[in-house]
Amino acid sequence: MPADTLAAMPKIRHEVPLELLRHKPELVAALLADTDIELPVDATATVTDSNLSTCEPPEFRADAVTLLHGTDGGKLAVITESQSDPPKPSKRRAWPAYVSVAQSQHDCDAVLVVIASSRATARACRRTIHTGHPGFDLAPIVIGPHNTPDPTNPAFAAIAPELTVLAAVTRALDLHEDATRRMVLDQLATLDPETRTTYTRFVQQAASHAVKKALEELMASPAYRDEFIDGFIDKGRAEGRAEGEVTGEAKMLIRILNARGFVVTDNLRARIQSCSNTKQLETWADRAMSADTIESVFDH
Structure with missing residues (x-):
């Protein structure tokens, strides 16, 4: 890695x-x-x-x-x-x-x-x-891993997707099991497209290389392709990204900046959305996770 x-x-x-x-x-x-x-x-x-x-x-x-x-x-x-x-x-x-x-x-x-x-x-x-x-x-x-609430508990049905992602991050779920991976995808499939894209990327970042590969293969299968081709697998890369299309990485970066309380101006939004360098977008997103100012995210 x-x-x-x-x-x-x-x-x-x-x-x-x-x-x-x-x-x-x-x-x-x-x-x-x-x-x-x-x-x-x-x-x-x-x-x-x-x-x-x-x-x-x-x-x-x-x-x-x-x-x-x-x-x-x-x-x-x-x-x-x-x-x-x-x-x-x-x-x-x-x-x-x-x-x-x-x-x-x-x-x-x-x-x-x-x-x-x-x-x-x-x-x-x-x-x-x-x-x-x-x-x-x-x-x-x-x-932690020992007591993250069970996302399959009916009492938590309203927040099951959030608990599913949390359990993946705290390693309370064994994502090496095929049944567990299917449970995760079933929960995330209930979300709106934007949230689903964000949450699946959270799961991706928390997963090992082997688990990530297994998840991507499962998402590409007929059972899940319609829900996840735009998010985890990134339809833009699979079918050719149209000029000026907002990438999944750009959407996630803007979402992180908003969640951190930073003001995303129209000029900054245009700069992010026009960036076609995936690695640069991911670098900005990593900085945004812990930056004290929005300037420190981009001024490097």
């Missing part, structure tokens, strides 16, 4: 759970289903500002914050952190502050959920964080 692809993998694994949450905030309720956390009654979910800073430094910016609102007036703030590697000590020390500040900002209880993309990272994230104050220790709720 090329070195640049390997370098991009942690960024992609970090960003995928957050993109799933932005698309389906209800996902956080499923992640808390097997905990003792009391959720608001018949809760609806909304994504809120993830900046947990106060008016004074230091700055605390979580990966994602979702509010669950219950029909009974109950409310719960769910802080979600995505970890593709074990957290640094400074990150662990910040997590109790995230919970305390979110509780204060939203005037409700707050919990921390960490999504880990490997068993080693999950073990590191589960360690209790001792603050030094008696009785004030934080044990993060960790979702």
Whole structure:
């Protein structure tokens, strides 16, 4: 596997759970289903500002914050952190502050959920964080390969595609099994074309070379060709891309920029859509995953 692809993998694994949450905030309720956390009654979910800073430094910016609102007036703030590697000590020390500040900002209880993309990272994230104050220790709720919610559970039918992608990223699914690969494609086939294209590329990036090849062969089969030829396999390459056609890579780059909160101007959109260099588009997309400014994505 090329070195640049390997370098991009942690960024992609970090960003995928957050993109799933932005698309389906209800996902956080499923992640808390097997905990003792009391959720608001018949809760609806909304994504809120993830900046947990106060008016004074230091700055605390979580990966994602979702509010669950219950029909009974109950409310719960769910802080979600995505970890593709074990957290640094400074990150662990910040997590109790995230919970305390979110509780204060939203005037409700707050919990921390960490999504880990490997068993080693999950073990590191589960360690209790001792603050030094008696009785004030934080044990993060960790979702990883061992306990990612089952996407085939009927209780999670409304978010099954998102759980399917999440399970692929956390390696909770064995994609070496043909039946599992078919289950993944069946779930993704229910989505609108744009979302299906994005999600299948997430699965592609998380898969090994052997699994990726097996998935592509399955998508090219008669059972799945109609749904996936435009996304995972890229019909433009198979049949000859028309001049000026917006590629799948360009669409994904714009989607990532929007999800990160960057403003995509008309001039920048035209620059992206007119780029016919697939490798350049993929490089920009990799930078967009973690860039602090939109200028740093393109000014290299």
